[in-house]
Amino acid sequence: MTVSLYQTGVSGLLAAQQHLATTGHNISNVNTEGYTRQRAEQNAAVGQVSGPNFIGSGTYIQDITRVYNQFSYKEQLNNQSNLGGADALNGRLTQLDQVMSTSGNALASSIEQLYQGLNGVADNPDDTGLRSIVINQAKTLSNDFNTLNDNIEQMAKSVNGEIEQVTRNISEISLEIAKINDTILQSQGLNQGGQANDLLDKRDQLVSQLSEYTRVNTIVDDNGVMSVMIGQGNTLVAGITPLTLEVAAGDPDPVQSSLRLVGPNSSVALNGAKLGGALGAGFEFRDQHLAQTQHEIDRLAMAISSTLNNSQASGLDLNGQQGINMFTDINSLALQAGRVASPSTNAGNLQAQIFITDTALVPTDQFEVRLSAGELVMTNLTDGSITNLGPANGAGTVHSTPFGFDFVESTGAASPDDSFIITPGKNSAALIDVTLNNTNAIAASSAVGVSASTNNVSDGAVVITAVNDPQAARTFSSITNAGIMVDVYESPPPSAPGAAFEYRVYNAATPPPAIPMATGTYATGSSAVIDLPPSPAAPAFQIEISGQLIGAGTDARETFTIADAFGAGNGSNALAMAKTQEQTLINGNNETFSQNLATATAKVGSSASNAELVADTAQALYNQAYNRNQATSGVNLDEEAANLLKFQQAYQASSQIISTANTIFDTILSAVR
């Protein structure tokens, strides 16, 4: 038959209309987030056979498709989660870096001020003004610790809040994707040809949002239904079934909340730190960087309290009493119990405690103690090293460890496979407080002193190495005894082989031949350590005799007198206290207090600057992926403007065909009229 020129013209008109509509759609969505430009696929209509020829019969729009490259889209997704994670970590660490650099500096200067005060007291032990400065500085120091700890806890709380918010968002996204899947499934049934382009865009946009929070993987099935996997492959959306993400309180530490993926019939725990994206970064920051910093601050607070408390205990205050604790006792019952956390899954009822024995040895790591085959096995959660604490013998058993603390079974008993998480420094910075309020109570004075006889000729010395009970030491040396004499001579004479030094310790009022309270010998180059009063009485102090004390004979020994040294003007103990500022008393006796603080701050700083580099890289990678994706799918207004003109002209031309057909028709009509 004849080709309908009208038909052809109309088909061109319609095609141009659809093109114009698509172009218009593209132009109006130029700023729509996640929009993929669309294109009308135009095809020539199959021609009609006219004799030997095929005569074209116009055109039709086969499909309107998205210009979409799934590979570049997936690359962008992947980079988006990396960027989300890197940005979140960078932001958090920058904040922590600022907190540590400002609050940390305040802390460092209050440590310095406290020691400055102690130096003042060492110089003028009976000056009440100087003593009250020490107490005020100690209060400032404990406040600074509290504040810094508050800051850190506040950050943990805000991270937790963010985790909860993100979790809710993810659950909502999950619901929506499932809904879109459903709609797509329905619409697919109705018309086979076209795609629900804008629904697909909407779904991709949701996945994109999801990828900021966590690592995402998607699979689209033949029906166009998308399944979404997050993190390490846990299904979040299974076709039209959405699962939701929930935050569960941590166990044993409720603040260390964890994530669960909850479905209609299932509930699976997720490892937060492995999720990737902003969510993973939140967990990594909270459980690694922030926790590590808090452990450092806790340990510092503990070491300073313990050091100054011990110094106080070995001296006498202005009233001649043993010095009381300057800061909260590091082994108070509350603190001891707080260092052990028991998961609710434990079957036994063992309550355990941690007793700190040496703050210099305490690491900043956490430990897990597990009862396995009757033995308590302790694992360092940072490096995985294992220490066997021996069999669990029930209440009252003390297990010592090489880490400066004892694991104490206080009540109850553990069942097999029960575990306990140990945080040795837990709560130290939160609970540090000044317990000394009376200026007289600063123990500036030492209890006993040694004076060498002026007749002594050698370089030997007797020194007081430790004072456990200064009051008893004082009573013992000046009331129980009228001064304690130590005499030493070299026996046999120096030239003889195997020369040793023979010492006697006795009451000055009853010199030998009365029986001395202690006698003995020590070899050249070594020394003798003697507890006083001697066993079986509880030792109040300890002396060490050392050096080559060449007394000239049994009747002419070198002598030392140990006597009461208490006095208002005695600042020896304050001097010893002040000197702890420069001693390496923390981190395995490797650092001073301020060095330790500096190291902790520098650690945060280097993590923060690393995170910044990582974030910069992630941003660059994301930009590339974004550019690649936009190169394919993005709307370019110039291009659309050109298209607009092109299709407008096509439209006009098609109209012209109709007009031509009309003219032809008119010509025929007028011919026959």
Add this chain to the structure above:
Amino acid sequence: MRVSTAQFYLQSGLQMSNQNAEVTEQMSHLSSGKRILTAKDDAVSYATLIGYNESLANIEKYQRNITQAQSHNNLQEVVFSEAENLLNNIKEQMLQANNGAMSDEDLEAIAKQTRNNVEQLFDLANSQNEHGDYIFAGYQSNQQPFSQETDGSVVYTGDQGVREIQVAKNIDIATNQSGDAAFMQVKNHLGDFMGSYTYASNNSDVALASANITDRGAYNTSDAPHTINIDSVTSNLTVTDSNGVAVFPIAPALPEPYIAGQTITFDGIEVTLSGNPLPGDSITLTQQSSESIFTTLNNAVNWLEQGTNTSSQSQRQGQYNQILDQLSAGMSHITSRRVDAGVRLQTLDSLASRHLDAELNITQGKSTLEDLDFAKAISEFEQSKIALQASQQAFSKVQGLSLFNYI
């Protein structure tokens, strides 16, 4: 490459915000003048920087302590120089008194002057510092350390305590001397023993010239005190120990009279005598290696007050010599105490200048690490500023270009 419109806006925006951030950060460094504001800026240097800060704080602490130690030691120096003057006066008075022409009244007048000087010295020994603490009381700084008994003797109730203060990492320096060390432990000019003389029976000016333990192995305190006797008939010299056993001469040697300058050795002790012993004289040795300066001064005053009227003029002269010798020992003791404080002041001065040097070094090191290189920073800042400006201008030019303008 195909560039989408959204991409163009996003990229330009991102770039400008990055450049903005850079300019802001450079500004914060410029306005503070510091290269390192937080640990993040340079973690390695930050740790070093804190180390420097700690060293500087320590140096400041040492310097403060040095100032304190200097003021304490200065005060001692002043007190000891006063004491030297007083002792000089007393010695002059004693020399003046050793004149046969002096009457009892004259001596009495000199004794008054001397006593007055002793009182002043006693006051000096009870000096207090600016906090009201007694500087020669050892650790008992809130109690008056020296007190006078009714018989004029002076008792020390302080202790041996020496307060120390840290003036460098491993150096503690004393800020006081105990009153005991300052005034009570004047070295015995004779050596290890003082002699007690039986004035009633002694007639001569015999006295100990020196008495020392030379062999500690042979000396046994349980045999002390020893007594040197001059036989009332033969003038032979013998020494007996506390048990009455003759220890000099040891048989078979026979007792002989003392020859001037002879050294007598017994039980690890060596003794020489001065003067000419007369029959019946005896001296008992008391082990005492030091004497209080107040005892010496009291002896001097007593000697002056007893006047010329004594049984033996030669004995009086012997006593005088002993007192004057011990007084000289006292003077050199006080001088040595003054030197002690002076040496500490010198040490403090040299430490202070050492600290200043260290401070300078550390401050320089710190500044290299911490301070901003302004020339570099400003040129970088200018660069960033221009880059920002350029991208802003480029953006404003390019963003207006659209095909739609021409349709």
